Amino acid sequence: MQPHLYDRIGSLFFLIVGLFFTIYSQSVDIGNWHQPGPGFLPLMAGLSLGGMSLFLFLKSFNIKKKKDFYNFFPEKKSWKRVLLTFLGLGFYNFTLPYLGFGLTTFLFIFYLLRFIFPQTWKRSLWIALNGSIISHIIFIEFLKTQFPKGIMGF
């Protein structure tokens, strides 16, 4: 992708954010210069962000094309690794109350080791098992953190 496209996409995102805050500020009290209300700064900052985004968006049409072309992902498999890592994070967050700390931690480490930069099954299982046991000792036994126990009871 070329730099101007990055700027264009980025500016559109911030334009939406700026507009959102500008519109939202109308629903709370903006106040006035004498007595600024809770909507005062969201309005000012929202308008500023919108304005700057618009400027960046327009400026992106002025960037010389076919210069500094670079891929969004550095390698062919990058997108898979990125996606799988985020899915792993989501999985941990979602399943923690149901499966409990020990099992979720074991599955999380095993999953990342096995599927992101694939390690052997044996190695992945061994590290995941040790990692979850050590985490249990540190966070539950030593630091007394109250993590959910889940269906397995640990």
Add this chain to the structure above:
Amino acid sequence: MLEEIILGIQVVSQPINILFCFLGVLMGTLVGVLPGLGPTAAIALLLPTTFYISPVAAIIMLAGIYYGAMYGGSTTSILVNIPGEAASVVTCLDGYQMALQGRAGPALGIAAFGSFIAGTISILGLMLIAPPLSKIALSFGPPEYFSLMLMGIVILIYMASGSILKAFMMAVFGILIGTIGQDAISGTLRLTFGIRELYDGVGLIPAIMGLFGVSEVIINVEKTIKSEVITRKAENLFPTIKDWRESIGPILRGTILGFFIGILPGPSSTISSFTSYAIEKKISKYPEKFGTGMIAGVAGPESANNAATGGSLIPLLTLGIPGNAVTALLLAAFMVHGINPGPMLIPKHPDLFWGTVISMYLGNVMLLALNLPLIGIWVKLLRVPYPLLFPFILLFCLIGVYSLNFSQVEVTIMILFGLFGYLGRKFQFELAPLVLALVIGPMLENYLRLSLIISRGNPAIFIKRPISAFFILIAVILLITPLIPWFRKKREIITEET
């Protein structure tokens, strides 16, 4: 001052504080050595663990990570030509060349001794400057604070690598995110959508851990990382008399330069190391030899980046204003422990201030011991493959955030900020202005509104009061100068180098 120093010694001599000082510098050296994990991410990761310890021990440990990382960063620069830290990039130029010539030992030695000297002198500077500055800051009112914060954000934007406009957008975005939650003046809830966790605003720790911890891992996950096999040995770590003669000037110059650059907002450690290198090259009798293994090219920058850490704590501890992402995190650490750094920090919490300052002396001694005799262990650590390391970094992020309030919402916030941070890096939107704005945004809003209320709606209050006007003037100058082609070119050169 003697009484305060004795108080600091008493605080630091408690075994628990010595332990956390040691843990801090140990972790700092570790993250400094390991490329791809910096002090910002490490402090973000360890912040939740500090809930279980006293504020003094927490700040001692987190500060230890900060200056410890500067020591560790030079090891990989010299031995494998991979900077552990952005601040150690310039050390590669001559340090690695020295290693190739079989002089890795003196290079590592002078980096450690230079860092020690610089660290010690900068702490002295901190001790001398911070108390009177905090007394001056006691006279600041809301307009001065607003202008000072605005100037801080503008300087960070100015020093951002790449587009100023994009850095500005990130700062404004941070301010907007900072408005989420209950309004401190009227009590109105803003954009909370009935989510209890948002009533106090977007959690700083989930946001910062996402932006620096998660996104940093994701960026590294994209690439296949190969561990370099290190065959070079580091022997004779003590520099010769000739080495000392060539290095003492650069060390002292780097120290003074680094300390004063450190006080200014921005990535001071990195800027100071590059500036020190440029100065040493300029004043050297043999500038053409720089890049071929000149010890001055290691001694100056390494001293400068360490001195900058002491300097950068001054605005945080005296004014309550962080100048870069790491000190923004330290501010967050103060806040989660219910302490507001600023002019009242020294009178209200002398144990915390003087304990932290004195702990930095102790930490520097520990670092010298950790970095010279144990260099072999740090080098071995480089052999731990990243594919085995990253699941545990992510696990630490998840556990850290979840254990704050046992909330899945906060973990979701961390993941979302992780995604945002990842995309921000890819789209070349700098994260530091966002973090700074996120941390000081709510204070900035309060000071702005209070100033307007005091002045009955007259924005001229910011330029009528001399101190405030001075800060505003600097901010305006920095915003205007990039429009002038000569300044724009100069700025591009500086930011490209850093």
